Amino acid sequence: MHQKLPKEIDPLRLAQNGLKLTGQLAVSGMPRLLQSLATDEGIVDVDLAFDVDEINTPFMRGKFVTTVSMTCERCMKVMKVDLNVNCLLAMVTNERKIEGLAEQYDPWLLDSSDDVLLSSVIEDELILSLPLVPRHNEACLPASDWSSADETVADDEEKVSPFAVLATLKTKK
Numbered sequence: 001m002h003q004k005l006p007k008e009i010d011p012l013r014l015a016q017n018g019l020k021l022t023g024q025l026a027v028s029g030m031p032r033l034l035q036s037l038a039t040d041e042g043i044v045d046v047d048l049a050f051d052v053d054e055i056n057t058p059f060m061r062g063k064f065v066t067t068v069s070m071t072c073e074r075c076m077k078v079m080k081v082d083l084n085v086n087c088l089l090a091m092v093t094n095e096r097k098i099e100g101l102a103e104q105y106d107p108w109l110l111d112s113s114d115d116v117l118l119s120s121v122i123e124d125e126l127i128l129s130l131p132l133v134p135r136h137n138e139a140c141l142p143a144s145d146w147s148s149a150d151e152t153v154a155d156d157e158e159k160v161s162p163f164a165v166l167a168t169l170k171t172k173k
């Protein structure tokens, strides 16, 4: 049985009922994802199936397809990036249960019985699938424009920035 995408969901109840949800979400409604994008254009095709497996683990199988705009780190022009995400999340209500999960699952820790903002779950999966260093596949700049110095600087930035971001997050807590 297919239903339209609700704004908020109760994942455990959906799993118990074996429901499927399909629909579309605008990238412009995902502020955390937008931080990595060049524009807010893009529509995400969402396909979700909720169920309970043979050992009673509730899970969500998700497929998210979209095209977003990112800035190429080599030529600094906006480029299209196709995202095609498949996820299989097992719902756990207790961190200690994560260890016992079957291998095929990624854990989805549910804090409470509160409803979950559906777009936020999808946003997390899309963020994880973004290329760390977006670059055109083709040589977007003539080779004569690449200097070894530029490449070195770029590599340093790549190594430093994720940790710098993490450090900021930690100090905020």
Ligand SMILES: [Zn+2]
Pocket (backbone or CB within 6 Å): 072, 073, 074, 075, 076, 077, 135, 136, 140, 141
């Ligand atoms: Zn480029």
